[in-house]
Amino acid sequence: MKKIEEMIKKQVYDLLEKEEIKCFIGFEKGQLPFYSPPAFITEAGQIERLIWDDFCGANLSKYLLNAVVKPGEKIGLAAKGCDSRGILRLIQDNQVKRENLIILGVPCRGMKDVSNLTVEDNFNQLPTMEKCLACTNPNPVIYDFLLDEKVEANPQKRFLKVEEVEKLTLDDKYAFWSGEFEKCIRCYACRNICPACNCRSCYLEQHRVGWHGKAVELAENANYILTRAIHVAGRCIECGECERVCPAELSLSTINKKIIKDINSLFGEYNAGVNLEDKQPLCYYHSDDPDEFR
Amino acid sequence: MKAIKNLLVPQFIDALAKDMHLLAPVKKGNNVYFKTWQSGMELEWRRNSFLPPKDLFFPQMDLLYKYSILGQNGEIQELTQSEGPRAIVGIRNCDLKSITLLDKVFLSEGFEDPAYRHRRDNTVLIAYNCSKPQPACFCTSLGINPQGGEGADLVLFELEQEDLGKEEKFSGPGPDYGIEARTPKGEEILKKQRDYVHDTHKKAVPFQQCPLSFGTDGILEKLQEMFEHSLWDDLSKRCLRCGICTYVCPTCHCFDIQGKNAGEEGFKYRCWDSCMFSDYTLMAGGHDPRPTRMERFRNRFLHKLWFYKERYGEFLCTGCGRCLSKCPVHLDISYVAGKIKEAVVDVR
Structure with missing residues (x-):
């Protein structure tokens, strides 16, 4: 980790010094030893702020959506597997251009879960984040420099929760999801962190049109969460950030993973945001597509 | 001093719950919520609640009235809550303080919010130091004494355990709790439940130091010179502009009034709103005085550290730490206050 950190610092120093990038998005040390929030570095003199440790779990790709660059300027960023898939998502959705990016790829062994710390916890012995235990692509899928050796994927928990819920009876499923949706406080953090949620103006905020009410109740909450799930269907890159950021601990990636599992069984294995050339199964029609309604 | 034996605490709470609607901190998943107490529930003292107790006085979703249209006429039915007496057990001092800060907003300066007033008056506050x-x-x-119990009717606090040796300490029933009445309401409850209470010489466990701190001296004066400072641009870059910090904050109190209509019937409600959202200051004509995340972010911290203080004489923060522990990118008020202190202000 320390070695990766040094390599990031050196690369970023060179890139900024040679004015090849305008800004670098990485991680810095936060208020507490187990917090490593995103950092924006614009001068070579600031590179000492950059770090790489077990707590760099956030997906940085969404920040590219708001990065302001003039023509010809580039942005650099550190990318784990999930970040790189987010970047690919944004490129595929025509939100950023590949040629405007310099990506420092970092193969990832999984980051630590700091969401439920108490003072008694030893922050050197924290569990790995759930989302990392479901990760199919720990290695960056797109990069300019690779800073470490590639690691093997071990997505042991990828569909675990989905399979658990699938086994429930219809009534139990309804009860389970109602219980989840009822917890939602409508902070929209899941939408705001999601690289697949890259609309510049969200239907949720078009109150005059009245797509969506502000009432925080089961029906409106479910409407929000399910609409978002359908909107990112076939485009979700499985970074699990929606679930990580959710303060109310909704089992959000279970919905997305269920859709992915269904897509895989209906249209063949497809991992969104892994290959730029892949055709997205929900965006193309093939005459041999399943047609259950006939 | 009065105390309750550790094992008697659930029974004490059962007894209180017979007289009034009792809310207590209970774990659901990994989060703690103030839930209606039912016998057999397990109290969670170790961690503060996910949503602050403001939700119990100024709920995220509060129905105001419902209406129905009958031809040319209409009917309106008020939905103002008339709840019976209730008590909240386990409010920490940061959250107690937040209630006094919200009181200033909802009950002072010439207007009293009736729903807030009603809930405030019918609620007994039982603090946990x-x-x-x-x-x-x-x-x-923020100048709060985590063991002060200011504003509470009754105060509970952990008592030092006798030296049982390390092993027994962890396998034993846990500490006893000291209990102290602070108001006549509290005295009355303590008198009624005297069967659960005994006298003790044990001392309260002293408070360990807060892991974080920041200085607030001169921050307001400095902020007054910093409205156009580049700091806001730099800091707000990290912000996701979600509503977590405002919703988990025990002192944020912005709301919206909206209606829901279905055919001939509908209702009006008040719900929390967040200054981080892009439609918050959007006006009917399309103009938005806070068009980007920088202005929204700046406004939130100026409200906490400047505007509220100017109007009511105190900062609108109680140091509960929810914004830090729940923010997905750890962009909290202690960090921002530290950066404001460091910032160089160009005095023209």
Whole structure:
């Protein structure tokens, strides 16, 4: 980790010094030893702020959506597997251009879960984040420099929760999801962190049109969460950030993973945001597509 | 001093719950919520609640009235809550303080919010004094005594355990709790429940230091020179502009009034709103005085550290640490206050 950190610092120093990038998005040390929030570095003199440790779990790709660059300027960023898939998502959705990016790829062994710390916890012995235990692509899928050796994927928990819920009876499923949706406080953090949620103006905020009410109740909450799930269907890159950021601990990636599992069984294995050339199964029609309604 | 034996605490709470609607901190998943107490529930003292108790006085979703249209006429039915007496057990000092800050908003300066007034008057506050801070606590920086119990009717606090040797300490029933009445309401409850209470010489467990701190001296004066400072641009870059910090904050109190209509019937409600959202200051004509995340972010911290203080004489923060522990990118008020202190202000 320390070695990766040094390599990031050196690369970023060179890139900024040679004015090849305008800004670098990485991680810095936060208020507490187990917090490593995103950092924006614009001068070579600031590179000492950059770090790489077990707590760099956030997906940085969404920040590219708001990065302001003039023509010809580039942005650099550190990318784990999930970040790189987010970047690919944004490129595929025509939100950023590949040629405007310099990506420092970092193969990832999984980051630590700091969401439920108490003072008694030893922050050197924290569990790995759930989302990392479901990760199919720990290695960056797109990069300019690779800073470490590639690691093997071990997505042991990828569909675990989905399979658990699938086994429930219809009534139990309804009860389970109602219980989840009822917890939602409508902070929209899941939408705001999601690289697949890259609309510049969200239907949720078009109150005059009245797509969506502000009432925080089961029906409106479910409407929000399910609409978002359908909107990112076939485009979700499985970074699990929606679930990580959710303060109310909704089992959000279970919905997305269920859709992915269904897509895989209906249209063949497809991992969104892994290959730029892949055709997205929900965006193309093939005459041999399943047609259950006939 | 009066105390309750550790094992008697659930029974004490059962007894209180017979007289009034009782809310207590209970774990659901990994989060703690103030839930209606039912016998057999397990109290969670170790961590503060996910949503602050403001939700119990100024709920996220509050129905105001419902209406029905009958031809040319209409009917309106008020939905103002008329709840019976209730008590909240386990409010920490940061959250107690937040209630006094919300009182100033909802009950002073010439207008009283009736729903808030009603809930405030019918609620007994039973505080829990902290002995151990949580990882993101900084209440002492805001001048709050985590063992003060100010504003509470009754105060509970952990008592020192006799030296049983390390092993027994962890396998034993846990500490006893000291209990102290602070108001006549509290005295009355203590008198009624005297069967659960005994006298003790044990001392309260002293408070360990908060893990975080920041200085507030001169911050307001400095902020007054910093409206156009580049700091806001730099800091707000990290912000996701979600509503977590405003919703988990015990002192944020912005709301919206909306209606829901279905055919000939509908209702009006008041719900929390967040200054981080892009439609918050959007006006009917399409103009938005806070068009980007920088202005929204700046406004939130100026409200906490400048506007509220100017109007009511105190900062609108109690150091509960929820914004730090729940923010997905750890962009909290203690960090921002630190950066404001460091910032160089160009005095023209």
